Amino acid sequence: MSVLVGPDTRLLVQGLGRDGSFQSSRAREYGVNMVAGVHPGRGGQKFENAVPIFESASEAVDRTGANVGVIFVPAPFAADAIIEQVDAGLDLIVTITEHVPVLDMVKVLAYLEGKKTRLIGPNCPGIIQPSSRVKVGIIPANIVQEGRIGVVSRSGTLTYEAIAQLSQYGMGESTCVGIGGDPLHGTTFTDVLEMFENDPDTDAIVLIGEIGGTREQSAAEFIKTGVTKPVVAAIVGQTAPPGKRMGHAGAIVTGKAALASEKIDALRNAGAHVVNSPAYIGRQMRDLIG
Amino acid sequence: MKIHEYQARQLLADYGVPVPRGEVADTSRDARRIAEDIGGPVVVKAQVHAGGRGKAGGVKVVGTPLEAENAAASILGRPLVTPQTPPGGVVPRKVMVAEAAQIERELFLAALVDGEARAPVVMASTEGGVEIEEVAENNPDKIIRVEADPLVGLSPYRARALSVKLGLPTNLVHPAADLIGNLYRLFTEKDCTLVEINPLVVTVDGRIIALDAKIELEDDALFRHPDLARLHDPDQDDEHELRAARAGLSYVKLEGGRVGCMVNGAGLAMATMDITRWAGAEPANFLDVGGSASEDAIAEAFRIIVSDPEVEAILVNLFGGILRTDGAARGIIAAAQETGADLPIVVSMRGTNAEEGRRLLAESGLEVTSADSLSGAADALREVLGDAAR
Numbered sequence: 108m109s110v111l112v113g114p115d116t117r118l119l120v121q122g123l124g125r126d127g128s129f130q131s132s133r134a135r136e137y138g139v140n141m142v143a144g145v146h147p148g149r150g151g152q153k154f155e156n157a158v159p160i161f162e163s164a165s166e167a168v169d170r171t172g173a174n175v176g177v178i179f180v181p182a183p184f185a186a187d188a189i190i191e192q193v194d195a196g197l198d199l200i201v202t203i204t205e206h207v208p209v210l211d212m213v214k215v216l217a218y219l220e221g222k223k224t225r226l227i228g229p230n231c232p233g234i235i236q237p238s239s240r241v242k243v244g245i246i247p248a249n250i251v252q253e254g255r256i257g258v259v260s261r262s263g264t265l266t267y268e269a270i271a272q273l274s275q276y277g278m279g280e281s282t283c284v285g286i287g288g289d290p291l292h293g294t295t296f297t298d299v300l301e302m303f304e305n306d307p308d309t310d311a312i313v314l315i316g317e318i319g320g321t322r323e324q325s326a327a328e329f330i331k332t333g334v335t336k337p338v339v340a341a342i343v344g345q346t347a348p349p350g351k352r353m354g355h356a357g358a359i360v361t362g363k364a365a366l367a368s369e370k371i372d373a374l375r376n377a378g379a380h381v382v383n384s385p386a387y388i389g390r391q392m393r394d395l396i397g
Numbered sequence: 398m399k400i401h402e403y404q405a406r407q408l409l410a411d412y413g414v415p416v417p418r419g420e421v422a423d424t425s426r427d428a429r430r431i432a433e434d435i436g437g438p439v440v441v442k443a444q445v446h447a448g449g450r451g452k453a454g455g456v457k458v459v460g461t462p463l464e465a466e467n468a469a470a471s472i473l474g475r476p477l478v479t480p481q482t483p484p485g486g487v488v489p490r491k492v493m494v495a496e497a498a499q500i501e502r503e504l505f506l507a508a509l510v511d512g513e514a515r516a517p518v519v520m521a522s523t524e525g526g527v528e529i530e531e532v533a534e535n536n537p538d539k540i541i542r543v544e545a546d547p548l549v550g551l552s553p554y555r556a557r558a559l560s561v562k563l564g565l566p567t568n569l570v571h572p573a574a575d576l577i578g579n580l581y582r583l584f585t586e587k588d589c590t591l592v593e594i595n596p597l598v599v600t601v602d603g604r605i606i607a608l609d610a611k612i613e614l615e616d617d618a619l620f621r622h623p624d625l626a627r628l629h630d631p632d633q634d635d636e637h638e639l640r641a642a643r644a645g646l647s648y649v650k651l652e653g654g655r656v657g658c659m660v661n662g663a664g665l666a667m668a669t670m671d672i673t674r675w676a677g678a679e680p681a682n683f684l685d686v687g688g689s690a691s692e693d694a695i696a697e698a699f700r701i702i703v704s705d706p707e708v709e710a711i712l713v714n715l716f717g718g719i720l721r722t723d724g725a726a727r728g729i730i731a732a733a734q735e736t737g738a739d740l741p742i743v744v745s746m747r748g749t750n751a752e753e754g755r756r757l758l759a760e761s762g763l764e765v766t767s768a769d770s771l772s773g774a775a776d777a778l779r780e781v782l783g784d785a786a787r
Contacts, residue, residue, distance in 0.1 A: 129719070183620055208618035209510050210588055216515045217547035245688075247718050247748065262664020263688070264716045268771060271716075271747065275770065288663060290512040317667055320512050343667035346651070346674050347683070350481075354647045354663025354685040356617070357512070362530070384675045385668035386772035 110257065110282040110302045110309070111199060111227070111234055112175060112241040119173035119197065121145040121164060121188050122204075123154060127179030130203075130245050131155075137248040138240030143167035164188075164195035177233065177243050178202040185229060186211035193224045200293075201243045202228035209356070212291040219293065226293025230356070232263040232285035238308065246270075246283055254279020256392065257303035259296060260315035261288050261322075261355070265343065265385070269313050272389025276397070281309040288355030290319065296326035304334050311337040311396050313388060314379065316370055318344030319357045323370035327377035337395045338379040341388050342367045398614045399446040400628045403493045405612035409594070412583040414576055415606045419495025428469030431494040432462040438497040441468040443489035446633040448528070448611075449479035455489065458497050465494060483635065484652065490632060498606055503596035504563055505529050506577065508584035517545045517584065519577055521559055525596035551581040565599070572605055587625060588618030637701050644697040647685040654681035655709040656778065657702035657740075659695075659729075661686050661720050669714045672771055676778040681708045689719040695728030696735075703738040710741045710781050714774060717748030726754035730761045739764065741781040745774040 118139050120131045123146040131154060135141050143161060144154045150162035161167040164176065176192040178185060178200065185204040192200045207229045219226055227234065233244010237253040245263070250270050256278055260266040266285055273280065284299050286292055296314060303309045312334070316323040323342060330338055345367040347353050349360040360366055371381050382391045400408075403421035410416050418435055421444065422428040432439045443455030450456050455477045457468040469492045476486030503525030511518045521541045524532045532539055541562045545551040553574060560573035576597075584592045591613040598608045619626045631639055641648030647663070656673045660666035663685045670680035682705065686698050702711055713729065715722050726746070733742075745768040746754045758765045766781060768774040 126719075182617060206617040208588055208615055209590065210517075210585060210615070210618065213510060213516060213547045245718065250748075260664070262662060264660075264662025264718075265664030265668050267716050267718070267748075268665055268668065272770070291510070291515055315664065317664055341668075343664055343671055346670040346680055347667060348649075348651060351649050351683075353649065353667050353683050358663060358667065362533070384672055384772070384775070386672050386675070386770070386775055390772075 109236065109239065110306050111284065112236050112239070112243060114239045116140060116175050116239070116241045116243070117142045117171065117173045118243060119143040119145060119164065119167050119171070119176045121176060121178050121192065122180035123149065123160065124179065128154070130179065133248065134242040137242045139242050142171040143173045164191045164197070168195040168197065173197065175199045175243060176201070178204055180204060182206040182208070186215050189215050189226065190218055193219060193222055197224055200224060200226050201231070201233045202226065203231060203233055203244055205230040207289065209291055212289065216291060216293065227284065228287040228292060230289045231287030231292070232266060234282065234284050236282045237280060244285065246285065250274065251283065252279035255281055255308065255310040256313055257281050257306065257309040257311070258283040258313045259299040259303070260285050261317050261357070262315060262343070265315055268385070269315055269341070269388045273313070273392060276389045276393040278389070278392060281306060288357055290357035296322050297329040300326060300329055300334055304336060309336065311339070311392060313392065314338055314340040316340065316342045317355070317358050318347050318353065318367050319355070319359050319361070319365050321364050324364065324373045327373035327379065330374070330377040330379055339388060339392045339395065340374045340379045340381045341385045342370045342374070342381065343385055398616050398619065398629055399633065400612055400614065401444045401446065401491070401630060402442065402610060403444055403491065404628050405610040406493070406607070408583060408587065408612060409607050409610055412579045414579050415604065417495040417498055417606055417608060419493060421491050421493050422469060423491055425466045425470035425473060428492055428494050429462045429466035432465035435494070435496050439465050439494050440497045441465055441472065442493040442495070443472045443477050444491040444493055445477055445482070445487045445489050446630070447479050447481035447487060449481055450477065453477055453479040455479070469494070487633060498598055498608060499601035500598045501601050502599040504598070505532070505595045506580065506597045507591065507593040507595070508581055508589070509591050511544070514544055516547050517551070517581070519543050519545070519551065519556070519559060519581060521563055523563060525598070529595060545581060550585070551578060553578060569599065569603070569605055576605060587622060588615045589613060590615045637704065640697070641684070641701055644694050645687060645690070646694060646698050646701070647683070647687070648701060649683040650705070651680055651682055654679035655707055657681045657705060657708040657711045659684050659686060659698050659702060659711065659713045661688060661690065661715050665714060665716060668771065669712060672775040673712060673778065676775045676782065678778070678782050681705055690725070692724040692728040695725045696732035699729050699732035700736055703736050703740065708740065710743065710778065712774060712778055713742060713744040713746070714771070715746050717746065717751055721749050722746040722754035723750040723757060726757040730757065730763065733763050741766065743768060743774055743777045743781055745769065745771065
């Protein structure tokens with residue numbers, strides 16, 4: 108069983124505006140099986156003359172057997188779209204949308220309790236899996252190659268940077284997962300680490316964290332006992348001043364635990380190989396498994 | 398979005414939270430009139446978006462209307478420097494004039510979202526009137542915390558339990574619980590990221606009053622609160638951060654740095670700042686141009702970076718996706734020519750049309766060093782800074 112997505116992935120895209128359409132085209136070019144679109148007012152039409160568009164997610168799921176949803180709808184409507192996709196019975200929802208209000212996410216996460224649906228994001232680049240040519244989200248397909256490294260990150264372009272570094276040293280990816288830069292998000296580092304640990308296609312893991320929150324510490328706790336595969340980690344934001352938000356809603360030093368140095372210590376103590384500079388992710392991985 | 402104390406006080410009052418009698422004044426004459434209306438001792442407080450006002454001389458307790466006028470005159474229009482302001486301080490344009498309460502006890506009360514608990518929480522402490530971060534550090538046991546259920550809200554019994562734990566006398570437990578419920582309602586209905594009352598005081602005559610208040614509103618939820626969006630005071634923002642926001646850029650000035658950074662993506666921007674230090678210099682700013690910045694936005698980003706007199710070199714790190722790096726190169730060249738900035742620029746461009754972008758920069762006549770990786774950029778920067786030192 109591969110991580111999060113695989114050859115059986117049947118993708119539903121909700122929100123076919125400018126970004127949603129552009130990214131859906133790229134994802135289809137890459138090879139993803141996009142079976143449905145959802146966009147209000149466009150039910151009955153087809154995306155690129157091929158994929159049926161529906162008015163609602165539940166109708167789309169009933170008619171196409173979609174099992175993974177991706178959300179591009181604007182932030183004011185994103186929480187509602189997530190709840191709609193949960194109700195439609197999707198297994199996995201990837202929310203790309205940035206700037207979803209925190210109190211909306213509080214309710215969404217509470218609503219997800221006890222449901223079978225897993226949420227990735229919001230404010231994330233999504234998932235890409237070269238072996239099955241599945242792309243759910245916005246990670247550029249031309250930078251990844253099939254390989255055996257699992258990548259999990261809170262960031263978008265920094266994930267691309269890590270992938271580029273792996274490529275530079277001749278390594279490719281099993282699955283890349285962006286969990287998002289918001290303080291309240293669905294799937295955590297720990298969840299994805301567990302999936303990579305259990306994934307026969309993954310030999311080693313790259314974890315990219317940043318200042319803010321304590322999710323990296325939770326990941327470190329899990330790595331201690333739950334991860335046997337090598338983990339290369341980078342934590343960015345060492346030069347960020349306290350109390351200032353660094354772009355991502357969650358990237359702010361509010362107390363000692365939120366500091367990069369605290370996270371680095373926790374991960375090192377857990378046995379992860381934390382690079383001193385984010386420029387050395389690829390090199391460190393090569394040294395470990397090369 | 399931060400708002401002023403007087404605005405926060407009004408929101409609290411709208412939600413039935415008792416606040417001291419008082420008004421906001423633009424001039425010292427107004428301050429005098431308000432003090433006359435109140436009668437008796439008043440406190441005159443500078444309205445700035447920064448903590449630490451008291452120690453910096455921005456809060457004065459006075460006995461008479463004339464003293465209130467003098468206090469206001471000494472505060473208004475003069476830069477107030479606190480640990481939370483930029484080094485040059487912030488100029489107060491308004492003062493709050495309020496009755497000086499006869500305080501028996503000072504408490505702390507706040508509502509915020511706890512990311513780990515994934516729920517709103519109300520925090521309280523018997524150690525009011527001091528920085529709560531200090532209490533959290535030195536006396537964590539003194540902080541009482543109740544969670545709200547995301548779907549049910551803050552159950553009244555929990556608010557009552559919190560009031561009891563604060564050691565309030567029986568006759569004040571219910572008023573305090575009501576106050577906590579109202580605070581929570583304000584927090585959720587107005588999409589706040591923080592409502593903090595510090596201190597919440599019990600007066601000598603047995604009332605409970607929110608003596609000082611700090612509210613931060615969620616930027617991402619202002620679309621559903623147009624009335625609150627109007628509370629924004631651009632005077633309190635850093636001029637460059639304001640300019641950047643208008644151009645759709647995310648910029649934060651860092652004190653003491655000398656390398657201006659221009660990056661797409663927040664994570665990569667932080668990584669770029671970090672490798673700047675790795676290369677031997679401090680970054681002058683965080684700047685995320687976003688995932689799909691136009692040529693114009695890039696040009697504005699460049700102008701903002703070079704308007705910082707401390708910047709000696711520029712590090713551009715763009716990973717093109719939707720963003721086209723050739724357009725970005727045109728933006729940089731246009732802004733560099735327009736501003737006449739002749740600073741060395743290290744550029745790492747990858748992704749969409751990166752070759753074209755690099756070619757444009759190489760032929761532009763600007764002092765550009767190209768790199769094709771993060772470590773290459775660090776090396777190039779080290780060299781450029783070494784040259785500058787010589």
